[in-house]
Amino acid sequence: MIRGTHSRRQQGRILLLYGLLVGLATVGSLLGNPEDWGRAGLLSLVFPGLGFAQWASGDQLWIALCWIAVSLFAFGLALLIWFGTGNVLAPPVLWGVSALAASRPEWVGLDPVPLESDWLVAVGPALFGVAAVAWFGSGRQSRQPATPTVAAGWNRAPLPDRSGELSFEDLQRQRVLLDRALQPEQDFRGFEWRDQFQTAAIRYQVNFLSYALATTRARYAPAADAYFQEAQARLLYKVGDRRLWRYWQLENAWGRFRLDADPIPDENIMYSGFTALQMALSGLSDDLVLHRRGKDWRRYSLDDIAERLVDQYSASPYGLLACEPNWIYPLCNLITAAGIKASDTRNGTARWLAMAGDFRNALLREGMRGDGRFIAFRSSLTGIAPPAPGGIVMQSFPCFFLNTIDSALAEEQWHAVRAELERRDWHKLFWPIDVGNYGFSRAAGYAATAAAAAEMGDTGVMRQCLERLEVESPSHSEGGVTHRHRASLWAHCLEMIACNVGRDGLHTMVAAGPCAGGPRLTRACYPDVLIARAVAGARSLDLVLYPGGGAAASKIEIGGLLPGRHYLTGLAKPKFLRADAKGAATIDVPLRGRTHLAIELFV
Secondary structure (H helix, E strand, O other): OOOOOHHHHHHHHHHHHHHHHHHHHHHHHHHOOOOOHHHHHHHHHHOOOHHHHHHOOHHHHHHHHHHHHHHHHHHHHHHHHHHHHOOOOHHHHHHHHHHHHHOOHHHHOOOOOOOOOOHHHHHHHHHHHHHHHHHHHHOOOOOOOOOOOOOOOOOOOOOOOOOOOOOHHHHHHHHHHHHHHOOOOOOOOOOOOOOOOOOOOHHHHHHHHHHHHHHHHHHHOOOEOHHHHHHHHHHHHHHOOHHHHOHHHHHHHHHHOOOOOOOOOOOOHHHHHHHHHHHHHHOOOOOEEEEEOOEEEEEEOHHHHHHHHHHHHHHOOOOOOEOOOOEEOHHHHHHHHHHHHHHHHHHOOOHHHHHHHHHHHHHHHHOEOOOOOEOOOEEOOOOOOOOOOOEOHHHHOHHHHHHHHOHHHHHHHHHHHHHHHHHOOHHHHEOOOEOOOOEOOOHHHHHHHHHHHHHOOOHHHHHHHHHHHHHHOOEEEEOOEEEEOOOOHHHHHHHHHHHHOOOOHHHHHHHOOOOOOOOEEEEOOOOOEEEEEEEEOOOEEEEEEEEOOOOOEEEEEEEOOOOOOEEEOOOOOOOEEEOOOOOOEEEEEEOOOOEEEEEEEOO
């Protein structure tokens, strides 16, 4: 930890408050009568459950120890509730209940017969002393670069060119995503309903489904509107569904003591920041509409959301924003930063340029440990960044988004990730829980790390992750759709990103302007037509299509043509098409396996 950080100052304030509490409790205990029930309550304020030890005399020892254990377990559960849902009331309420129960021994089956010794009074000062030594010791650390302990260089993959296309196998995998994205807006069949507070929340499934389709389209089908735009529009509608954001009314109430249900205005970047990136990458100009009681309730443009986020960053004492109330996640902030930068690209603003330096400093200062590795999260109330599970993905996956805003720092972090992967057992490095559905699988960890590796141009790590993913969660094909039974939808999205994003793919998408003009595939019937490639020139359109259903032919529509002009199709029949007065034309395409159309202006 770095001297002078806001988190360190906040830790000092919390330590001082705890010292005052210990002092008051200790003085009160020494001045009070040992048989006074209030003394047990004061001791419990020093440490949860400690007051029960006041009555651990004679044959009550084991009963008192049991109540101490119950108090500690309940307090630990309250901490998990605070972390998982932002409920800041849970820990102090459980602590207070423990103190009250200790001060009323008859409530828990204990006789008010105190210990003869006063050694319990020394526990508080001892705990405070240990905490103070640990805090002062942490202040001597300084951030060091994440230097790898083994050679960790890698041959970076070449930048993707415009000649590629999706394989038929990848098109079948993509159908898992499209089947869900293209269903009616209020329909969530195929999504995994677990909870709306943590990593398996539906909003994340929708966000990353949108990211995955956007990356595929950007690399292989930038000239295809067709069902890609429809899918993105329906996903944006789903994000506005009240079922996906009503959690905030609870979290805002019990975490910030505010009753506003709107998930956009303040903090909550796990909704606003993620949605900003979704809107920016989607290719749409639509607003986010929040739906409530069957009606449009609030409306936000991408520019509105980005402006609110930037204002919050400038006012934050940490320089980073909270996801859950009072919990700061570096990963969420990286996704939000990518959304702000992408918003600038879409809207012609320069907000990110003005805040980039401050954000980088805040990330180094508050989002990383002394050894230069990412923390998982930090409590903004206490300034403490506790250790967390998650394995190597907590270091690897942030690089996927970090590369969009700071490629040099992302490369430094990726070197450290590679060092870990080369030095340690992968089976132990990857957490055996799929955070997308809480199932027992490493699918999410492998897929997330593969996505980051692809973005960083590390095809070696990407392939190893995907190979391990196949071994642990084998692919299955049913009805032309390839999926993995043991993998979450979130993991499926990340796998598609890994397969399709290419080196610096997300970086390019965030920094790239609107697509150039030219002919476009504006309509194709899904799943009869699967789009493997759609790339336009000034007066040409190169298409590769596959049949996805049983149809032997399907009608497609081409837009962006010169009105009234004829174009070659590249097909044996029909050889030509003619644009109407609006520059559009339809054509019946015979679908026999891989079907290539080279649409060019006939001169």
